[in-house]
Amino acid sequence: MATSYSKVGEMTTNDGVPLKVSLQRSQRKLKIWAFLLVAPLLLFIIVSFIIPVVNMSLRGVENPQVHTIMPNVTKALARWEGVDLPDEATYAALVLDLQEGRKNKNIGKVASRLNYERSGMRRVISGSARKAVKLTEGPYKKQMIKIDKSWGDVAVWSLIKRESGQFTFSYLISAVDYRTNDQGNIEAKPENKQIYKALFGRTLIMSFTITAICILLAYPIAYLLATLPLAKSNLLMILVLLPFWTSLLVRTTTWIVLLQTQGVLNDVLVWMNIIDEAGRLQMIFNKTGTIVAMTHILLPFMILPLYSVMKTIPPTYMRAALSLGANPVVAFVRVYIPMTVSGIGAGSLLVFILSIGYYITPALVGGQSGLLISNMIAYHMQNSLNWGLAGALGFILLVIVMVFYSIFNKVIGIDKMKMG
């Protein structure tokens, strides 16, 4: 076809411009218009979402402290082999960097950074900087070791050399409960310091559990919503949406009132003589509390997509299956459920991804056993101030979500999804 056109000569518009060009021109205008219309949203997403995500992920590998604040030591250590203590020139570089860092008041950043890797490095760096200001002439090696005996420890120098690069993997290593030992080998952290792997596992298991419970609870409700007469289904819809519109904190604290040991549910159980005063159940500030509260909060995200899919399924299909001889169970399983898969998929994806990053509810009702990985990220952002580790944990969480998303895409297909 294309060749035949070129033989005949190009088609042109009235004013002699080739049709192709003219068409492109008018389409370009439309494209620009379309782009301008979405530009504010695009800009908003870039500024408020993509840049922060990239920035935080980068913090998980960035390591500027030693590199920029102790440039002389960094340079001197580059040719150090790491067997014996470094030479006099390195100690001289150390004194220079400490003095400079003390003057610019940024040596504390190095101290904080190295303290994450080895307890006591804050004292070594800050204390030495305070005293190194007074040093005027060499030889520095002896004087520095006198100021703090840690400077006579090869392991301390290895640590500084290891963390003197512009980028580091130590946060990512630490985020999966590993560490680099004094010999420079990566090994598992001692048992009494392992926490993140278990938390990642718990977060995934809890998210799956919550998603599964949501499917079980939401399916009948969505079915009722889609099949009841309008008046009744409207009322039911309001019952679904009212809690959805209620503040998250209100709903979470309500569960505390209901479930705590001196709470409503326990009182009722005691009053009915099902349990005695001493046997009050611990239903909140643990895993149970987290699952109950989060399931309640995320339920509408499952009901609504399911409902929108079920609404489009003509009731005649089921009737046809029944009239062709299937019993109700077979008809439901083989005809109805397959048609709702896109709704289940959409709802599961929403609930799963929301719950994997949930943090307020578990913080309030999770106690110790119900805490999730996001609570640890918040802890490192606000309390320990180890933003590098927070970035690394967040990055790993993001990768996990992406992996699940792509598995989901392979199995169900994102194009088949209906969000409601």
Add this chain to the structure above:
Amino acid sequence: MKKLLKLSIIATAIAAVSLGSIAQAEETFTVVSWGGAYTKSQQRAYSEPYTAKTGTKFLHEDKSGTALAGIRSQVEANNVTWDLVDILEGDAMIACDEGLVEEINYDEILAAAPDGTPASADFLGGLNGCFIPQIYYATLFAFNDEMFPGEKPSTIADVFDLEKFPGKRALEKIPAGNLEWALMAWGVAPDKVYDLLDTEEGIALAFKKLDTIKDSVIWWEAGAQPPQLLSDKEVSIASGYNGRFFGAQVNEKQPFTIIWDGQVAEIDGWVVPKGKLTDEMKAYIKFATDTQRLADQSKYISYGPARKSSAAFVDKHADTGIDMKPHMPTSPANFTNPIIKNAEWWANNKDDMSERFNAWLSK
């Protein structure tokens, strides 16, 4: 129409400029603190008298719980909005070393004592470069009298003795304090606690003791929780800040008794974020940390003033008329067996200890 538009733009511009200058004439300080009764005591002792004197206005934010994170992010973003921040000594040291807060020339900025003693000799400690100490407060145990009709707990060892003194315990969800108490419960003397915590065995011992009560602990995170947990009888013994327990005893007539044994004494005070040490701020700091003002704060909350010379001015509670001296953590009767919190030790070991503590909690 266009003229009207122009006119209105000019008018708005003039209004904005003049408003701006008015705002400048009336200085406003954003002061960050711990909230609740503590912020109120600072308002009544420091900022309200200062407003009456100079017209300076104060905005109070209750963000001290995450003060260091706040200062760091504001300084890193080059957008410092806090003028004065209430912070613990250990965090102040870190902020100072990282260059996030202003260094203080103590004898120049702080007022001398009434007898002329320079400030640097009058404060009880904590003058380490950037930190402006205000109060000594104690983290300690208190119990609900009604839950122990017979023998009452009186030592740290009693707190860890679930058989003799049954009931749940409320502890703060941080390693600081709990590790020290755990060692004290083994019988370690308060001044040997940090030496022992410097060793692997010492840390293991502390966690071993905490293991014995772990299943009976409710962990709290906000200072308002322990008095609440005690009065609800959810726990029988709770750790908490002495000022909060005092408030519940006095204002709400709660039947609480404080165990002064093993109180963890610590200094709390101010830091000035980078770039905020203006002449106006210096004037306010001089006013708010003089001998009389620090003593005034103890009229509203039972925390000990951080100046030696203030002790003589500690008076009666402003609302109830109770003599405040016996309620000060620093009064001799209460200060018999204290742990002086080693802020430097914690600055060095907080990362490591928190990691262990969190791992221990999640098991």
